[in-house]
Amino acid sequence: MKSTFSVLGTSLDAIAAAFKAAIALLLLIMLAINAFNIASRSIIGEAYDGVFHWTMLMFIWATCLGVFVYMRENRDVVVDLIAARMPLPIRKVLGVFADMIGVLFMYMVLSPAIELIGLQTGHMETIALPIYVNSLPLFLSALCLVAHFALHALQVLTGDIEPFPKSDPLEHLDKGAAK
Amino acid sequence: ETWRLSSMVSPDSIEGQAYEILAEKTAEYSNGDLTIRIFPNSQIGEMDAVVEQLSAGVIQLAPSAMTFLARWEDNIRYASAPFLFDDYDHWAEFIRGDMVQGWLGKVTDASGISVLGDAPAFPRGSFRTLLSVDPITSAEDIAELRIRQFNSQLVIDVWENQGAEVVVLSWGEVYDAINRNIVNAVTSPLELIESTRFYEVAPNIVRTDEYPQAIAFMMNQEAFDDLSPENQDALLRAHADASAFAWETVFSGADETVERIKALEGVTYSDSFDTSAILATTSEFYAAREAAGELPEGLMDAVEAARESAK
Amino acid sequence: MTLGFVVIGSFMLLMMIGVPVTIAIGAGTVAGLYWAGLMDFALVFPQQIIEGASKPALLAIPFFILAGNLMNAVGMTDKIFNFALALIGSVRAGLAYVNVIASLIFAGVSGAATADIAGLGQIEVRAMRERGYSHEFAAALTVATSLVGPIVPPSISLIVYAWLANESVARLFLAGIVPGLLVAASFIAYIRVMCEFQDMPREEPKNLTQIRHAILDGIPALIAPCIILGAIIFGFATATEAGVIACVYTLIVGVFYRAVSFSMLWTALKESALLSALIMMIIGASQTMGWLFAFEQVPQAFATGFLDAIDSRAMFLVFVVVLLIVIGCFMEATPAKIILLPLLLPVADAFGVDRVQFGMIITLALLIGIATPPMGVGLYLMSAVSGVKFERLSIAILPLLIPPFVALILISVFPAITLWLPDLVMGPAAP
Ligand code: NA
Numbered sequence: 035m036k037s038t039f040s041v042l043g044t045s046l047d048a049i050a051a052a053f054k055a056a057i058a059l060l061l062l063i064m065l066a067i068n069a070f071n072i073a074s075r076s077i078i079g080e081a082y083d084g085v086f087h088w089t090m091l092m093f094i095w096a097t098c099l100g101v102f103v104y105m106r107e108n109r110d111v112v113v114d115l116i117a118a119r120m121p122l123p124i125r126k127v128l129g130v131f132a133d134m135i136g137v138l139f140m141y142m143v144l145s146p147a148i149e150l151i152g153l154q155t156g157h158m159e160t161i162a163l164p165i166y167v168n169s170l171p172l173f174l175s176a177l178c179l180v181a182h183f184a185l186h187a188l189q190v191l192t193g194d195i196e197p198f199p200k201s202d203p204l205e206h207l208d209k210g211a212a213k
Numbered sequence: 214e215t216w217r218l219s220s221m222v223s224p225d226s227i228e229g230q231a232y233e234i235l236a237e238k239t240a241e242y243s244n245g246d247l248t249i250r251i252f253p254n255s256q257i258g259e260m261d262a263v264v265e266q267l268s269a270g271v272i273q274l275a276p277s278a279m280t281f282l283a284r285w286e287d288n289i290r291y292a293s294a295p296f297l298f299d300d301y302d303h304w305a306e307f308i309r310g311d312m313v314q315g316w317l318g319k320v321t322d323a324s325g326i327s328v329l330g331d332a333p334a335f336p337r338g339s340f341r342t343l344l345s346v347d348p349i350t351s352a353e354d355i356a357e358l359r360i361r362q363f364n365s366q367l368v369i370d371v372w373e374n375q376g377a378e379v380v381v382l383s384w385g386e387v388y389d390a391i392n393r394n395i396v397n398a399v400t401s402p403l404e405l406i407e408s409t410r411f412y413e414v415a416p417n418i419v420r421t422d423e424y425p426q427a428i429a430f431m432m433n434q435e436a437f438d439d440l441s442p443e444n445q446d447a448l449l450r451a452h453a454d455a456s457a458f459a460w461e462t463v464f465s466g467a468d469e470t471v472e473r474i475k476a477l478e479g480v481t482y483s484d485s486f487d488t489s490a491i492l493a494t495t496s497e498f499y500a501a502r503e504a505a506g507e508l509p510e511g512l513m514d515a516v517e518a519a520r521e522s523a524k
Numbered sequence: 525m526t527l528g529f530v531v532i533g534s535f536m537l538l539m540m541i542g543v544p545v546t547i548a549i550g551a552g553t554v555a556g557l558y559w560a561g562l563m564d565f566a567l568v569f570p571q572q573i574i575e576g577a578s579k580p581a582l583l584a585i586p587f588f589i590l591a592g593n594l595m596n597a598v599g600m601t602d603k604i605f606n607f608a609l610a611l612i613g614s615v616r617a618g619l620a621y622v623n624v625i626a627s628l629i630f631a632g633v634s635g636a637a638t639a640d641i642a643g644l645g646q647i648e649v650r651a652m653r654e655r656g657y658s659h660e661f662a663a664a665l666t667v668a669t670s671l672v673g674p675i676v677p678p679s680i681s682l683i684v685y686a687w688l689a690n691e692s693v694a695r696l697f698l699a700g701i702v703p704g705l706l707v708a709a710s711f712i713a714y715i716r717v718m719c720e721f722q723d724m725p726r727e728e729p730k731n732l733t734q735i736r737h738a739i740l741d742g743i744p745a746l747i748a749p750c751i752i753l754g755a756i757i758f759g760f761a762t763a764t765e766a767g768v769i770a771c772v773y774t775l776i777v778g779v780f781y782r783a784v785s786f787s788m789l790w791t792a793l794k795e796s797a798l799l800s801a802l803i804m805m806i807i808g809a810s811q812t813m814g815w816l817f818a819f820e821q822v823p824q825a826f827a828t829g830f831l832d833a834i835d836s837r838a839m840f841l842v843f844v845v846v847l848l849i850v851i852g853c854f855m856e857a858t859p860a861k862i863i864l865l866p867l868l869l870p871v872a873d874a875f876g877v878d879r880v881q882f883g884m885i886i887t888l889a890l891l892i893g894i895a896t897p898p899m900g901v902g903l904y905l906m907s908a909v910s911g912v913k914f915e916r917l918s919i920a921i922l923p924l925l926i927p928p929f930v931a932l933i934l935i936s937v938f939p940a941i942t943l944w945l946p947d948l949v950m951g952p953a954a955p
């Protein structure tokens with residue numbers, strides 16, 4: 035059981051690492067093509083309208099893939115004012131409940147996936163790709179998140195993970211966002 | 214029963230007023246059995262999202278340009294092909310013709326979206342204009358423009374073919390973009406010049422007659438089929454009334470609108486701008502596409518046939 | 525109206541018991557869909573999340589965040605703030621004043637407060653923390669001062685209002701200048717008063733050599749904000765492109781300082797992409813909630829529920845301010861305006877409130893909503909950007925809402941604050 039969890043967890047971590055590399059790369063490409071476009075416009079007076087559309091598309095992809103990464107890394111904004119002060123059994127119940135709510139939300143995102151993709155088979159105006167490529171990364175992330183929440187809930191139940199641990203917010207700053 | 218109508222415009226525009234009439238008359242003719250709730254100003258989404266909601270039955274009506282159906286039938290974008298039609302009648306005949314109606318049929322099969330009533334009967338605006346920061350006197354000036362267009366490859370191609378640089382921006386960004394010199398021109402139906410205030414930053418206006426515009430009442434076909442015959446009839450009659458109001462207000466009001474715009478301080482307006490050079494280059498553009506097999510088969514013949522029957 | 529309570533109630537409950545904010549917003553919306561019998565319309569979930577994340581105006585966010593991260597990494601941020609402090613001298617709370625002025629100067633860059641929080645925000649919070657300010661105060665001040673941006677022109681927010689109210693955009697832009705300065709001044713006054721009661725960090729007095737060093741050192745770093753502002757004001761670039769230019773320039777300066785390495789660049793890219801994803805997903809989830817409110821006409825129900833009882837101009841303005849702060853907590857400013865203005869404008873006209881003044885009132889009120897706990901989207905963003913716990917930030921922001929609120933009251937009571945400048949430049953509005 036434990037080893038199954040750890041294999042699953044390691045796989046999800048690997049996917050998250052891959053997504054993280056992908057979104058960093060997307061941001062780098064967004065930066066590069068826009069820098070090129072600005073240079074081209076100011077030097078030879080030629081700008082490429084496609085740059086805007088590709089930037090937008092990659093921005094959507096990065097957002098959608100990123101949601102799995104930040105949830106997996108527990109970086110979402112969480113108010114644990116109450117939860118973190120509870121005794122362990124209640125923290126376990128709240129932790130599992132939060133995971134179930136996560137699964138519910140992801141179910142709502144995923145349930146219309148087929149219908150929505152069916153409506154978006156036409157191609158985009160300025161990029162020769164089907165419209166649904168906009169939302170595919172969202173569905174991909176949502177699938178991974180279902181696995182993440184389910185695993186997290188199981189690990190909370192078996193005691194592998196302690197839900198709502200005490201944490202120092204300043205420590206988070208130093209290793210996290212603003213560095 | 215309540216139908217939901219998503220509108221892109223504000224309730225006090227001509228279009229918005231016509232939708233109110235549709236709602237009032239529908240309630241009246243159906244004796245209150247069918248009511249229409251209007252969501253103005255794209256409250257429940259931009260058109261691309263709205264057509265999906267329409268197809269899925271979340272809403273029942275979304276009046277706008279039929280080109281928003283292009284994802285189900287590519288060719289439908291030629292319903293607003295720039296500089297392809299002589300005048301409103303010519304264009305109306307083309308829309309009512311077998312070719313466009315066939316495209317719409319395909320859309321209905323694929324998406325469950327149909328068009329209520331006769332689209333050309335409900336004009337969106339009288340004619341299209343070009344607003345620019347610097348005055349435009351000849352077709353050569355067009356080549357100097359950085360012009361805003363909406364996200365349509367056909368429209369972009371046509372304007373780039375004129376030598377202009379095209380920047381795609383949403384309607385909401387245009388004013389600021391002109392103000393900051395990111396673009397220096399924008400095209401607009403006459404009726405929107407006053408409400409958008411684009412003339413404050415691009416005060417030189419010429420009439421171009423780029424393409425005629427009408428409102429197609431895109432509708433969830435299944436919802437319509439589920440209505441009682443009485444309610445279907447009420448809806449169709451209300452659509453005819455709203456169309457009549459739009460027709461009357463748009464075409465008889467155009468002269469007054471022009472006068473009001475001319476009277477604005479610092480604004481120049483010309484309806485004698487010579488578009489023949491633009492028409493000539495665009496006609497070469499379409500001919501080249503036809504030769505390359507890039508136009509829908511039979512399009513140019515259908516355009517020609519519509520021209521004949523409009524006479 | 526009940527639907528509104530169901531959605532907001534479930535959201536708050538879920539958030540308070542530890543459900544992550546993105547999920548709680550989504551789940552609150554699910555509860556609302558269930559309540560309204562709209563579960564068949566789940567389609568709007570993925571659709572509106574994508575729509576919320578694909579607004580051109582927000583495309584600047586990842587680049588501003590990246591620019592901020594890069595500027596920190598190459599040490600440019602310190603140089604900019606050293607420069608500012610050299611000019612300000614050993615005034616107490618000097619950096620807090622700099623924070624206010626920075627938001628005012630950068631107000632021209634983006635019309636979106638969220639972009640200011642995401643980009644400028646992390647630089648400001650970090651600089652203040654290193655100078656001995658409390659983490660919570662630094663974060664809260666940064667959220668509060670970001671409200672200046674959309675009031676001072678150029679502002680998409682004001683353009684949207686101008687269309688809805690059929691007013692001149694140029695007039696509204698002019699009208700925003702004095703109120704923008706007033707809000708900034710109210711923050712400065714607040715900080716000054718606070719210095720009397722609280723021990724605020726004071727910089728060591730510097731001698732002339734040190735000042736000269738700070739200024740000379742700061743010049744290459746200061747070129748970055750100048751490029752950004754210049755590029756935007758002179759139409760060389762959009763806000764998004766200005767963010768790109770800032771990134772590229774910072775990288776060039778970084779190479780010059782020998783502070784750029786591949787691993788530093790890669791870390792900055794990863795962190796920036798992740799943070800912008802978090803911000804955009806919160807916005808995307810809120811968009812879904814906004815869709816449900818629009819679809820079920822919740823704001824209209826709130827407004828009409830009270831409008832009947834209103835019989836004076838003063839009462840109307842108080843009502844509008846309260847309503848919009850509340851609505852601003854859980855809806856983006858633009859859809860909130862689109863939905864409510866058709867309802868409020870005729871009443872404003874009837875009570876003789878000038879439409880330009882009214883525009884300023886509702887723009888500022890909706891902005892204050894962004895920073896109002898427990899549901900202001902700006903607070904979630906800052907919590908994600910700075911790592912300050914949401915609940916601590918919520919408490920720290922409360923006193924800082926006083927200055928913009930006082931400014932809002934002044935703007936509501938004295939039409940001249942808004943109308944003086946446009947009337948002076950463009951002449952009085954036609955009746
Ligand atoms: Na600030």
Ligand code: NA
Pocket residue numbers: 631632633634635673674675676677678679
């Ligand atoms: Na601004």
